[in-house]
Amino acid sequence: MFNPADFPEPTLVPVNGVELEVFEAGPRKGGKPVVLCHGWPEHAYSWRHQIPALAAAGYHVIVPNQRGYGNSSRPAEVTDYDIEHLTGDLVALLDHYGYQDATFVGHDWGAMVVWGLTLLHPDRVNKVINLSLPYQERGPKPWVEVMEAALGGDFYFVHFNRQPGVADAVFDENTFRFLRNLYRKNVPPAEPRPGMALIDLARAETPLGDPVMSDSELAVFVSAFASTGFTGSVNWYRNLDRNWHVLAAADPIIRQPTLMIYGDRDVVRKSEKLAEFVPRVEVVNLDCGHWIQQEKPEETNRAMTTWLAQQDAGQ
Structure with missing residues (x-):
């Protein structure tokens, strides 16, 4: 079991107008x-199992709490969380350490940011490893509009945009319960019910399935969100259509070597067109749900370090 005392001590790094x-x-x-770029509602701590493995393999491992999370800055303006700002933070982080480029690893929303970074700043990314969320094709209509038409107003992406502040307040009121109920694996399939599923989850008395992490590990996430609230992190979702506009001029092809790691039981769907947009992709499937690097840490570490060693050997 991971010992929380082994996690590195943080530093506050000034980048792109924030810390x-x-x-x-x-x-x-x-x-x-x-x-390593975390997802929602996560924290740099979600990479606790990968940090020592990558460091032991000789990599300089840099794990930010991205804006809106942990002790990083939480700007008040919704637009301060669009893809330009989120990727600008990562570019400035490279500048801070004196690197022209780096390998970027993302999970969930972190993967969305890494895909966007690679499109907007391709010269700063030498390799991509993304978990759970495949490349999202930019279609003719903005993403939230498409989701609303296909999935309805209660789908969480749509709800976050159309009813700002409503879900955040429920999450803030039920921080422990929400995160405890969310970080589960082996959750039995259930028929969809009317209403906003994540709000229901935050209020549910009893969690389903099995916990992804120990109580002491969960406490790190709960403490962080109890301190920050959820609005900064939910603001990432409120820029989805703005991001669609920002990416309009970008070359849509990811040309870097890429490793895509899926969880076979993840609710996020795999992409049938991934190789069209990411022609140098290799795919690994693990027998797990959404929280891939926390559910299957050893398998994730093996997949990442093996692939990175192969890429480094081929350069």
Whole structure:
């Protein structure tokens, strides 16, 4: 079991008009930076199992709490959480450490940011590893509009945009219960019910399935969100259509070597068109749900370090 005392001490790094809380491990002078980008509602701590494995493999591991999370800045304006700002933070983080480029690893929303970073700043990304969320094709209509038509107003992406502040307030009131109920695996399938599923989850008395992490690990996430609230992190969702507009001029093809790691039981669907937009992709499927690197840490570490070693050997 992971010992929380082993997690690196953070530093606050000024970037792009904000400060990011950053955790580091591994050799700084090796010239092999790997930046790990968490998802929602997560924290740099979600990479606790990967940090020592990557550091032991000789990488300089850089793990920010992205804006809106942990002790990083939480700007008040919704638009301060669009893809330009989120990727600008990561570019500035590379500048801070003196790196021209790095390997970027993302899970969930972190994967969305890494895909966007690779499109907007391709010269700063040498390799991509993304977990759970595949490349999202930019279709003719903005994403929230498409989701609303297909999935309805209670789908959480749509709800976050159309009813700002409503869900955040429920999450804030039920921080422990929401995160305890969300970080589960082996959850039995259930018929969809009317209403906003995540609000129902935050209020549910009894969690389903099995816990993804120990009580002491969960306490790190609960403490962080009890301090920050959820609005900054939910604001990422409120920029989805703005991001669609920002990415209009970008070349839509990811040209870097890419590793895509899926959980076979993840509710996020796999992409049938991934290789069209990410022609240099290799795919690994693990027998787990959404919280891939926390549910299957050893398998995730093996997949990442093996692939990185192969890529490094081929350069």
